[in-house]
Amino acid sequence: MIATSHPLSTSAGLAVLSEGGNAVDAAICACAVQCVTDTHMTGIGGDCFVLYAPAGGGVRALNGSGMAPAAASPEALRAKGITELTQTSPHSITIPGAISAWCLLHDEYGTLPLDRLFAPAIRYAEEGFPITARVARDWAAVGDSLQPGDHAARLFLPDGRAPQAGTVLRQPLLGARLREIASKGAAAFYTGETAAKMCRYLQGLGGLHSDQDFHDSLSVARWEDPISASYRGCEILECGPNGQGLAALLILRILEGFDMGPQVSQADRIHLLAEATKLAYHHRDALIADPAYCEGLAAQLLSDEVIETLRARIDPRRAGKPALWTEPEHRDTIYLCVVDAEGNAISFINSIFHAFGSTRLDPETGILFHSRGLSFSLDPSHPNAIGPGKRPMHTIIPGMLRENGRVTMPFGVMGGHYQAAGHAGFLSAVLDRGLDIQSAMEEPRSFAFDGELQIEPGLPDRVCRELEERGHRLSVLDGPLGGSQAIRIDRETGVLTGASDSRKDGMAAGY
Template sequence: MIATSHPLATSAGLGVLAEGGNAADAAICACAVQCVTDSHMTGIGGDCFVLYAPAGGEVRALNGSGVAPAAATPDALRERGITELAQTSPHSVTIPGAISAWCLLHDEYGTLPLDRLFAPAIRYAEEGFPITARVARDWAMSCDTLKPGDHAARLFLPGGHAPRAGAIMRQPLLAARLREIAAKGAAGFYTGETAAKMSRYLRELGGLHREQDFHDSMSIARWEKPISASYRGHEVLECGPNGQGLAALLILRILEGFEMGAQVPQADRIHLLAEATKLAYHHRDALIADPAHCEGIAQQLLSDQVVDGLRSRIDPSRATEPVLWTEAEHKDTIYLCVVDAEGNAISFINSIFHAFGSTLLDPETGVLFHSRGSSFRLDPSHPNAIGPGKRPMHTIIPGMLRENGRVTMPFGVMGGHYQAAGHASFLSAVLDRGLDIQAAMEEPRTFAFDGELQFEPGLPDDVRRDLESRGHRLVRAPGPIGGAQAIRIDGETGALIGASDSRKDGMAAGY
């Protein structure tokens, strides 16, 4: 079974599984398709994180996040008059790590050749693909970010406007890049003419990138040990820092001290989730960074001492301001999962961060660069300060659920900053209230972030009034909050139960 947020990606991945490919093969194939059909959300110029569970083996975490150029320091940027790392600045572009991750995953676990896995994506890029409804909506809402006359605007705003649903789009240069990677592996992206052109383009815009930065990043992806925490007798696994999976685990650890079952009023559950989210994100923003710059932070934050202290700060009747456990105050993505016939399971996420990433598209290579470097800080004392070869704090996080040592569900929630809160909310709905995974995805969502409690349509008026009376500032979300996919593995029968969030265009499919 495979579940993705785009129907063409699901069908392509299912075709790989039917042909005898495994979970890693299907995930790479499906993601490559979405790099073509969901270009405003993901691409080969982005980053990737994976949780991979070989049948009968230990879960492995793959960190495919890119690093800052060797010349990137707070001082170097200040000398250039840079006071913020804006989305559309070349300084928000770290060396993309996705292709390094794909190739490492394929080298170790793939069974079908890359040219077969990329074939559907190449075909859609060359011959064209239809814009789906949700993609068309997001495209239209995000196109103001694209600057008239820029290379990205010329490609993504044909005729000067966002394409409508059903319109046919092509990206021949992206097809050429995929053919090159299929033939040469990661070297086809990080070395040679492609790397020279990408580095030259970013440098001409004022970036600090050099060709050597791309060469050095060919093997930047690396396998790591996942982090985990228990929730209601289940083990939740996440990728460690520099991802925000730690924030998801911290929310769950805090919530485990409260009753969150179906008998608890909806307003109470939303309030507790909001308060736990504020505490966890406050710590995320202050402490999570490149793993070399926040060693031991996962063990520290998930300890009983810290969790008990944070939990005690939640007032069930009032919305409060978050503080760090030390008491010191410091003032857009695709996800897919696959389970194959042998029982291998993969949780896979790939992103360019903001809609259309940095909006910087190299006209010679067709690569649209992500904006992940905008998560860095310019304060040299901050653990997430920009620095040579550093990975920034990341919002994209794949998840995995395990019970008694057996993987029971790869899952993920899209939506930028929402993802950690989304993991906790989704798992609570499944494990606390017994909802099936599709129903858990379909519930109206809320998200406490940046001083607001955003909510989706469908939240009852009396619940909204209750939350406002506790001090929450409710704001209607400007659009759907995130999306999700999951595949639950029945422990008794081995049956696979897939779900794909209706907020997106995707689907789950199996055979």
């Protein structure tokens, strides 16, 4: 079974599974397709995180986040007159880590060759693909972020406006890059002519990138131990810092001290989730960074002493002081998960950060660069300060549920900052109230963000009034909050149950 947020991605991955490919093969194939068909959300110029559970083995975490150039530092940027980072700044572009992660994952666990896995993506890039309804809606909403006259605007805004659903879009240069990687592996991206062209383009924008930075990033992806916490007798696994998976675990650990069951009112559940979110994200913003700069943080924050202190700060009847936010808002990511016939399970997320990333597209290579470095701080004393070869704090987080020592669900929630709160809300619906995974995804969402309690349309008026009476300042969103996919594994029967969020165009499919 495979679940993704785009139908062409799901169908491509399902074909790989039906041909005998494993979960890793299907995930790489599906993600490559979305790097073409969901190009405002993800791409080979972005970053990647993975949780992989080989059948009969433990869970491994793969960190595919890229590093800042060796010449980058707060002092170096100040010397150039830069006092803040922006989405389109070349200094918000770290060396992309996705291809390093894909190739490392494939080298160790893949069974089918990369040219087979990339074939659908190459075909869609070169011959074209039809833009789906949700993608068209997103492009119309965010198309004005593209700089008029820039290469990205010329490609993604044909005739100067966002394409309508059903429009066929081609990206032949991107197809050529995928062919190179399929033939030569990660070296085709990080060394040689393609890397030199990307580097010259970024330098032309004023970036501090060097050929050596790209070469050093050939092996930037690395395997790490996942972090975990218990919730209602289950184990929740996340990637550790520099991702925000720690914030998801913090929220769950705090909520475990409260009743979140079906007899608890909807207003109570939303309130408790909001309060736990504010506490967890306050610590996230202050402390999470490149793991070399926050060693031991997960063990410290997840300790009983810290959790009990944080729980005691929650008033069940009154909204607390909102946490201060220092990170830019963003929602643009794709998440997918796969379980194969052997029982291998993968939770896979790939992102370019903002809509269309940095909006910077190299006209010679066709690569659209992410804006992940925007998460860096320019305060030299902050653990997440930009620095040579440093990874920024990341919001993209794959998740995994383990029960009685066995993985029973890869899952993920897209939506930028919302992801950690989304993990907690989704798991609480499944584990506290026994909802099936599709029903848990379809519930109206809420998110304590920037001094407001954001809610999706559809929440009953009486619930809204009660939340306002508790001191929450409500903000009704004009669109959906994130998206999600999951696959539940019944270890007794072997049956797989998949779910894909209706907030996106995707689907779950199996055979």
